[in-house]
Amino acid sequence: xxxxxxxxxxxxxxxxxxxxxxxxxxxxxxxxxxxxxxxxxxxxxxxxxxxxxxxxxxxxxxxxxxxxxxxxxxxxxxxxxxxxxxxxxxxxxxxxxxxxxxxxxxxxxxxxxxxxxxxxxxxxx
Numbered sequence: 001x002x003x004x005x006x007x008x009x010x011x012x013x014x015x016x017x018x019x020x021x022x023x024x025x026x027x028x029x030x031x032x033x034x035x036x037x038x039x040x041x042x043x044x045x046x047x048x049x050x051x052x053x054x055x056x057x058x059x060x061x062x063x064x065x066x067x068x069x070x071x072x073x074x075x076x077x078x079x080x081x082x083x084x085x086x087x088x089x090x091x092x093x094x095x096x097x098x099x100x101x102x103x104x105x106x107x108x109x110x111x112x113x114x115x116x117x118x119x120x121x122x123x124x125x
Contacts, residue, residue: 082111 084093085108094101 078107078111081107085111 081093081097081104084096085104088096090101090104090108094104097104
C-alpha cells in the first residue's frame, strides 16, 4: 500500500505543479498585457500633452498676428473717424457709424494730442 500512496502522491504533486505552472504562465501573460496597456496609456498622455503645447503655441502666434492686424485696422478706423469729425458733428458721425458718441469723443481726444496727431497723419497719408 505504501507504493500506491507514493505513486498517488507523485501524480498529485505532478498535477499540482502542472496546474501551478499554468497559473504562473497565465499570470505572466496577464502582467505582460497589463504592461502594454499602461505603456500605451502613458504614450497617449504624452501625445495629448504635446498636442496641447503645440495648440497653445499656435494659438499664441495667431493671437499675436491678429492683434497686430487689429491694431492696424483700429488705427485706420480712428483716422477715418477723425476725418469724419472734421466734416461733421459727433452726434451725426456717431449715428452714421452706429457707434456711441463717447467712443468718437475718445477718438477725438486722442487725435488732438500731439503724438497721436503725428501718428494718424502718417496713417492717412
